Structures are given as structure tokens and as C-alpha cells.
Amino acid sequence: MKRFYGILLALLLAVFAISAYASDTPLGAGDALKISVFGNPDLSLETKVSEAGNITFPLIGNVNVNGLSTSDAEKKISGLLIDGGFLRNAEVNILVTELQSQQVSILGQVLRPGRYPISGTRNVTDMLAVAGGVGPEGGDTATVVRTRDGKTTKQVINLVEMIQSSDMKENLTLINGDMVYVDRAPKFYIYGEVQHPGGYRLERNMTVVQALSIGGGLTPRGTERGLRVKRRDTSGSVQMIDVKNDEVLRPDDVVYVKESLF
Incomplete structure (x- = not known):
């Protein structure tokens, strides 16, 4: 009762x-x-x-x-x-x-994407919570599209930095017709002589040695000598570069682990 x-x-x-x-x-x-x-x-x-x-x-x-x-x-x-x-x-x-006429769209990498009624003063984090929060594939950033006085603007906010710093000035107030799109987390790829080759979520400031750990470590034939990364430059061309263990990876980097000669 x-x-x-x-x-x-x-x-x-x-x-x-x-x-x-x-x-x-x-x-x-x-x-x-x-x-x-x-x-x-x-x-x-x-x-x-x-x-x-x-x-x-x-x-x-x-x-x-x-x-x-x-x-x-x-x-x-x-x-x-x-x-x-x-x-x-x-x-x-x-x-x-x-209240159905006042709605915002919460899209992208959230658990329950869709259109949600907005009641009272609501900001980005409020409506992300209504949509179930950021999903496992979600990244640190969200793109907010708003129309005010007939002018549409787009702003990318870093959710993690905003919350960690407690600086909520980018926690924008939303009104009817606004859209929040949670971006997919960047990935890196690893192949060659590692236990579990494949694509993985790229965390901030992740190094090559951390990537090796996520890939399950080296196979018995693998070596950390001569590690190489395929990386796309600003012009879109793919370059193969030699890297050290402390090299910080970038989105879409492909780490190649060589086979030991001995």
C-alpha cells in the first residue's frame, strides 16, 4: 500500500x-x-x-x-x-x-535515442540523463545544434572535461527543436603479433604500450622492437611511421607488431 x-x-x-x-x-x-x-x-x-x-x-x-x-x-x-x-x-x-509539442532530439551514442518532451528549464546533461546516458560506444564529446532567432548554430562540447572541471558554462540550456548528438568514441586498431588483434576504444592520451596491453599483449613470436603505426595525415594520405612505447596514439591509428627474428 x-x-x-x-x-x-x-x-x-x-x-x-x-x-x-x-x-x-x-x-x-x-x-x-x-x-x-x-x-x-x-x-x-x-x-x-x-x-x-x-x-x-x-x-x-x-x-x-x-x-x-x-x-x-x-x-x-x-x-x-x-x-x-x-x-x-x-x-x-x-x-x-x-507536453508533447516541446521536444528535443537526443541522438547518437546514447542508450535510448529519440525525441523527448522538455519541461521546465533543461540543459544538455539533464536530457542526456533522460535518454539513459552515454552508451558504451559513446565518446567524450557531444554536438549541440540550436536555433535562436532564426539562426542555427552548432557547438561541440566536451562532456568529460566539463564535468571534471565543474565548469558548466557549456552545459547549454535547451528548448523546443534543439538537438544533441553524442559522438562515437574514437578507435585505434592493432594487428600483427598480438593476442587479440582488432579495433578498440581510444582513451585520451593512450600510449602504444597501453594499446599493446589492451590487445592482450604480444604473442610468443611478437616483439616490441620496430613497432610501426599507420597514420593518416592532414591531407588524407596514410603514412607508416616508426614509434616508441610512449608514443601517444591518435584516432584511427593502426598499430603493427612485428614478428621477432630471434
């Missing part, structure tokens, strides 16, 4: 939070509304805003509420009821029970 009341309380708080935010948020397609008129229970209505931004209300028919705040929508319905001669006084109350 306690569990039931706990769940009920959580649901009520969630509805209240959505409603409080929605009072200042323009209504739009998909928003679920609960409408009541004081003293007139027969006019109570639960409905959703149509794609055209309309609701159908008893006595007055279609009412366009698209772009209106809940208080403005209440005044509009009240005015239509009074002007139509249906009521002398119409005290209308609108409760937003589901």
Missing part, C-alpha cells in the same frame, strides 16, 4: 511540474489537456491538441490554441462561451497533463 501511494505521489508531482512549466509554454500539437469550467461539470473535457493546433470544445466547437499559453487559452475559451451566450460567467481551467 505504501508503494502504491508513493507511486501515486510521484505521478501527481510529475503532472504538477509539467503543468507549472506549461503555463508559460506555448501549447502545440500533441499536448494533452484536461479542461474544466467551474460549476459546469458537463463541460469538463480531456483532449489532445490536433496537428492543426485545434481542440474541439462542447458548445463552441473548434478552438485554435496553437501558440497560446494555458492562461491565454483559458481566456479564449471563456470569451467564446460568454460571447456565444452559453454562460454568463465562465471560469475556465486548463491543466496540461502531457
